[in-house]
Amino acid sequence: DTAVSQTPKYLVTQMGNDKSIKCEQNLGHDTMYWYKQDSKKFLKIMFSYNNKELIINETVPNRFSPKSPDKAHLNLHINSLELGDSAVYFCASSQDLVDRLNEKLFFGSGTQLSVL
Amino acid sequence: GQNIDQPTEMTATEGAIVQINCTYQTSGFNGLFWYQQHAGEAPTFLSYNVLDGLEEKGRFSSFLSRSKGYSYLLLKELQMKDSASYLCALMDSNYQLIWGAGTKLIIKP
Numbered sequence: 001d002t003a004v005s006q007t008p009k010y011l012v013t014q015m016g017n018d019k020s021i022k023c024e025q026n027l028g029h030d031t032m033y034w035y036k037q038d039s040k041k042f043l044k045i046m047f048s049y050n051n052k053e054l055i056i057n058e059t060v061p062n063r064f065s066p067k068s069p070d071k072a073h074l075n076l077h078i079n080s081l082e083l084g085d086s087a088v089y090f091c092a093s094s095q096d097l098v099d100r101l102n103e104k105l106f107f108g109s110g111t112q113l114s115v116l
Numbered sequence: 117g118q119n120i121d122q123p124t125e126m127t128a129t130e131g132a133i134v135q136i137n138c139t140y141q142t143s144g145f146n147g148l149f150w151y152q153q154h155a156g157e158a159p160t161f162l163s164y165n166v167l168d169g170l171e172e173k174g175r176f177s178s179f180l181s182r183s184k185g186y187s188y189l190l191l192k193e194l195q196m197k198d199s200a201s202y203l204c205a206l207m208d209s210n211y212q213l214i215w216g217a218g219t220k221l222i223i224k225p
Contacts, residue, residue: 105161106161
């Protein structure tokens with residue numbers, strides 16, 4: 001079984017649209033994350049979330065919002081999509097916030113978002 | 117602030133050994149990770165170093181020198197499947213992961 005699954009794998013849409021990317025983990029982890037990987041391959045944290053705390057990277061536009069119906073799911077909603085939002089978005093999870101030494105991240109397979 | 121540098125691309129021959137370097141500058145340090153990412157796939161964990169020295173895991177080893185702000189990933193007996201990007205990531209004093217851009221490793225027969 002896939003540990004961290006996200007859908008869709010590819011998302012092509014027009015500027016101005018609103019879209020969502022879903023993520024689910026079956027590892028029983030407490031914390032989930034959204035990362036953006038741009039064309040230069042840098043991974044940038046967008047959000048980290050557990051049942052106690054949402055930590056937002058201050059550089060993330062408020063058009064992006066995480067929604068967590070339960071501990072196993074963290075969906076990403078994007079409003080008013082812009083050309084610069086085109087990137088690969090990775091969901092990830094860890095047992096706890098990555099604040100214990102040697103805490104591994106488990107990544108989903110990524111969603112390639114193309115905004116036209 | 118923090119900064120991570122690693123070579124953009126390296127080429128090596130099947131069966132050989134390759135060393136991928138990562139240098140960093142940071143005001144706080146809680147460890148350094150290496151992840152492997154095949155094209156179009158998710159990153160997967162390879163290693164974690166927080167103390168100076170060499171950690172060996174099969175064909176892969178990772179080294180850390182905190183005083184020099186330097187780490188390397190050593191891959192032995194290279195196989196074609198090792199062709200991937202190798203990402204260096206630093207955990208800073210706030211336990212945030214700061215990622216390098218990755219080194220694309222190309223293995224030739």
